[in-house]
Amino acid sequence: MATxxxxxxxxxxxxxxxxxxxxxxxxxxxxxxxLTLLTAQLKNQDPLSPLDTKDFTNQxxxxxxxxxxxxxxxxLSSLTETTKLSAGATAVAYLGKEATATSALAGLSSGGQAxxxxxxxxxxxxxxxxxxxxxxxxxxxxxxxxxxxxxTFTWDGRDQSGKAAPxxxxxxxxxxxxxxxxxxxxxxxxxxxxxxxxxxxxxxTVTIGGAALPLSSITKIGLQAN
Numbered sequence: 001m002a003t004x005x006x007x008x009x010x011x012x013x014x015x016x017x018x019x020x021x022x023x024x025x026x027x028x029x030x031x032x033x034x035l036t037l038l039t040a041q042l043k044n045q046d047p048l049s050p051l052d053t054k055d056f057t058n059q060x061x062x063x064x065x066x067x068x069x070x071x072x073x074x075x076l077s078s079l080t081e082t083t084k085l086s087a088g089a090t091a092v093a094y095l096g097k098e099a100t101a102t103s104a105l106a107g108l109s110s111g112g113q114a115x116x117x118x119x120x121x122x123x124x125x126x127x128x129x130x131x132x133x134x135x136x137x138x139x140x141x142x143x144x145x146x147x148x149x150x151x152t153f154t155w156d157g158r159d160q161s162g163k164a165a166p167x168x169x170x171x172x173x174x175x176x177x178x179x180x181x182x183x184x185x186x187x188x189x190x191x192x193x194x195x196x197x198x199x200x201x202x203x204x205t206v207t208i209g210g211a212a213l214p215l216s217s218i219t220k221i222g223l224q225a226n
Contacts, residue, residue, distance in 0.1 A: 091197045091204040091215050099208055100220040104188040107210020108157050110167040115209065117189045119150040124176035124184050131155055132171045139165050144174065150189075169211045193224055 106114040120127070127144035139159045145151045153172070159165050174186035196207035205212040 091199070091206055094194045094206060094218075094221060095197060096224060097194055098192065098222050098224045099194050099206070099218050100189055100191045101206075101208055101213050101217040102187065102219055103190045103208075103211070103213045103217045104171045104173065105169055105211040105213060106155075106172065106190060107169055107207075108155075108165060108167055109210060111157065111164060112167075113154055113157050114170055115152065115154045116172045117150055117152050117191055118144070118172065118174055119187045119189070120146075120148055120174075120176055120184055121186075122178060122184060123148050125179050127174065127176040127186075129153060130173040130175065131165075132173055133165070134169055139170065144176070146176075189219075 104116070106116055108114040114131075118129075124146045127146050129142045129144040130138050131140045131142070133139050140155065141160065142153070142155070144153065155170075157165055172188050174188065176184040176186055178184050190209050190211065190213065192209040194206045194208055196212075198205045198207075198212060204215045206215055206218070207213075
């Protein structure tokens with residue numbers, strides 16, 4: 001490929017380099033810079049060694065690829081935003097409805113209680129329930145049910161020493177083993193009225209039982225029981 005040596009071509013090269021280093025620079029400016037640089041290359045090519053058509057084609061293909069990628073990114077961003085708004089509208093419509101969500105989280109108010117529902121797929125010989133705080137620390141350990149079926153567990157909000165745990169969000173962990181000593185994976189759910197919706201994050205969350213849960217964790221919606 002011929003080397004561009006005149007002042008205008010050198011300036012075009014400098015401009016192109018600066019533009020390329022700017023994150024998601026204006027596509028129109030990039031295209032104008034590309035054409036300016038390409039024109040300078042064509043004007044200043046060595047007549048005895050003209051610009052190789054393969055190099056010319058490669059430059060066009062490369063720029064076209066970048067252009068299409070930027071357009072694709074913009075389209076994906078638009079679709080993501082549209083999906084988020086749609087999910088947000090759905091979440092708001094759920095306010096005041098009774099919902100069941102697959103989540104091990106529950107909120108604890110100051111001096112209050114926290115409630116979970118859990119289910120074992122088969123009977124266990126022993127079931128231990130651990131209440132874990134947001135930092136992953138075990139606050140309390142209780143004995144759970146061993147039979148098959150959904151159970152309701154209510155924690156009195158006190159730690160192992162009998163002190164009231166601070167208000168916050170807590171997680172319930174199930175440790176169960178069957179007669180064959182193999183671990184049993186239980187399912188934990190949260191059921192209650194949706195009292196709040198948060199649209200500030202990447203995905204909407206709803207408040208059930210004092211805990212913020214992803215909208216996607218909801219498995220059932222119904223009217224609030226009178």
